[in-house]
Amino acid sequence: MNLKKDHKTMNTTTMELTVGELVSERPRRSRVFEDYGIDYCCGGKKLLAEACVKKGVAFDEVLRQLADSDAVQENTVDYNIMALDELVNHIVSTHHEYLSQELPRLENISEKVAKVHGGTDARLCKLAQVVQGLSAELQSHMMKEERVLFPIIRQLAHADTLPLMPCGALVNPIRAMEAEHDTASGSLESMRQLTDGYTPPEWACNTYRALLDRLHELELDLHQHIHKENNILFPKALELEASLPHH
Ligand SMILES: [Fe+2]
Ligand SMILES: [Fe+2]
Structure with missing residues (x-):
């Protein structure tokens, strides 16, 4: 080559x-x-x-x-050519589902680790707070996507003419969701800093190590999740909205 x-x-x-x-x-x-x-x-x-x-x-x-x-040859799904309602279903059934299961667990584990080891490293208490804040924000964020934005996108995907939308132009809810993604990204960065890039200290117990491992996994998943929404789903939905004729 x-x-x-x-x-x-x-x-x-x-x-x-x-x-x-x-x-x-x-x-x-x-x-x-x-x-x-x-x-x-x-x-x-x-x-x-x-x-x-x-x-x-x-x-x-x-x-x-x-x-x-x-x-490297890869055999992955091309999200760019997926129909918009399919892409919405994919995001909900993989990324939202994962977060709904994982966030409450991460809250528990980070709280436990903070209680036991917070005396040795005070950053662990801050970490538990960041995890709790992120969890609350993401759960309300996903609810807004699933109850407001995604139903509109599904409707657009099957429409011949522009439907009447309760929140006005699509750009409004999309901007709001993008702003919340920025906030979530900020929390991920704090978590990375507080954990030295998810590196456990030598003395870390298994629960502590498992927590870092799972937080790292959360970061990777959330990056993919936000990427699919910000860079594929949202621009395509806006394009579709602009292409539909008015009544
Ligand atoms: Fe989402
Ligand atoms: Fe989102």
Whole structure:
């Protein structure tokens, strides 16, 4: 394989595409962005070069990693070509379902770890608070998506003409959901900082280690979840709304 040529192809593409679009094109690329801490969900509207500058990582190095990642064959579902109501169903049945199950457990475990080890590391008490706040925010966020925004998107997906929408233009609820994604992203960043990037200290017990492992998993899942909404579902729903004729 001619790596130089690949690198060049990648280069041309990356000049024109945003970080979010790069991941939409090939979901596997999200692993490279996770490794460099480049935000592809809430910060997904940035061009790659901008995102690299913001994170202080070498553009060329990231390009090389992306080219390597692209060389791996993957067999994943293409969320870009999924019908909008199918994509909504997928998000609810995987990401929302996972969060509904996992968030109460994480609240319990983080509280337990804070009680036992908070004396040794006070950041664990703060961590439990952040987990609790994030859990409450996300549960109310998902309820709004499932009761307000997603039913409208499902309706649009089956409409021939623009339906009357209770919340006015679709951009209103979408902006509100994007703002809540930014808040959730901020909580993830705090959790990462409070746990030294989910690295357990030598003395950590199994519960503590399990907590960090599960919080890390939560971060990965939430990044994918927000990416699918911000960079695929929302822009496509807005496009569909704009394309439908009025009565
Ligand atoms: Fe969601
Ligand atoms: Fe959301």
